[in-house]
Amino acid sequence: MYGEIRIGHAGAVETDGVAPSHGLDDRALIEVVALARSGDPALRVADLADQVGYSPFHFSRLFTARVGIGPGQYLTAVRIDRAKRLLLEGSAPVIDVATAIGFDSLSSFTRRFGAAVGVTPARLRQLADTVADHAPAPFRLTGEDPRSVEVTLELPSDLVRHGDPSVWIGWYPHPAPIGLPRAGVLARSRELVTLPVCAGAPWLLGFAVPAQAGVLDQLAPTHPVVAVHPSPVASSCALTLHFGSARRGVVPLLSALPSLCQS
Numbered sequence: 526m527y528g529e530i531r532i533g534h535a536g537a538v539e540t541d542g543v544a545p546s547h548g549l550d551d552r553a554l555i556e557v558v559a560l561a562r563s564g565d566p567a568l569r570v571a572d573l574a575d576q577v578g579y580s581p582f583h584f585s586r587l588f589t590a591r592v593g594i595g596p597g598q599y600l601t602a603v604r605i606d607r608a609k610r611l612l613l614e615g616s617a618p619v620i621d622v623a624t625a626i627g628f629d630s631l632s633s634f635t636r637r638f639g640a641a642v643g644v645t646p647a648r649l650r651q652l653a654d655t656v657a658d659h660a661p662a663p664f665r666l667t668g669e670d671p672r673s674v675e676v677t678l679e680l681p682s683d684l685v686r687h688g689d690p691s692v693w694i695g696w697y698p699h700p701a702p703i704g705l706p707r708a709g710v711l712a713r714s715r716e717l718v719t720l721p722v723c724a725g726a727p728w729l730l731g732f733a734v735p736a737q738a739g740v741l742d743q744l745a746p747t748h749p750v751v752a753v754h755p756s757p758v759a760s761s762c763a764l765t766l767h768f769g770s771a772r773r774g775v776v777p778l779l780s781a782l783p784s785l786c787q788s
Contacts, residue, residue, distance in 0.1 A: 688736025
């Protein structure tokens with residue numbers, strides 16, 4: 526039985542046993558997500574809409590309401606996530622990686638990749654070498670807004686059992702980890718974090734990196750431990766970020782967060 530699919534505390538599309546009263550139903554969304562992640566580089570939004578029997582326009586509205594980003598953005602995110610893995614796990618030329626995920630133009634791929642990940646494909650490979658040599662050091666990249674948010678980090682017990690993980694916390698313009706955050710911090714798991722509100726980027730997202738994490742766990746995790754505050758934040762408050770393993774349908778973690786480190 527499928528319940529309501531939503532973006533949960535871990536930024537994932539989940540079910541909770543409650544049937545939706547309107548919009549894209551649960552089974553339809555699960556079918557769409559599975560198709561989007563099938564690896565077919567020729568997929569378009571119209572194909573996703575056809576899968577569930579909607580016009581592309583109506584489907585796009587329903588999908589965006591449920592997931593937080595449009596289906597075109599979601600398809601691109603899934604492809605860029607695959608590109609990250611191809612770049613990090615092999616030595617194929619960037620143009621071959623671009624072709625494998627459905628881009629005919631190297632310049633177009635590089636531009637879209639940079640916008641989604643925050644660095645170019647070549648820079649991602651360089652960053653992997655840097656991360657392999659030493660883990661990113663704690664940092665703060667925040668503005669000077671007088672309003673601030675006090676954040677309590679609630680992490681899974683099995684994550685902290687084997688050491689003190691690092692936790693990335695950042696402000697994004699959308700409830701999805703696409704592009705680099707406008708501001709944020711790299712904190713330790715047991716810290717109470719205070720950071721200024723970020724105008725124009727009201728969504729607070731987090732990503733926990735296990736102690737002694739390898740390069741792929743930091744740059745292209747298969748099962749990321751993530752969090753997203755369920756509503757935008759634009760004023761001073763205290764809140765808790767609930768971290769959990771991303772489930773089916775989660776928007777891939779595209780941000781190359783170690784590139785933000787200043788040391």
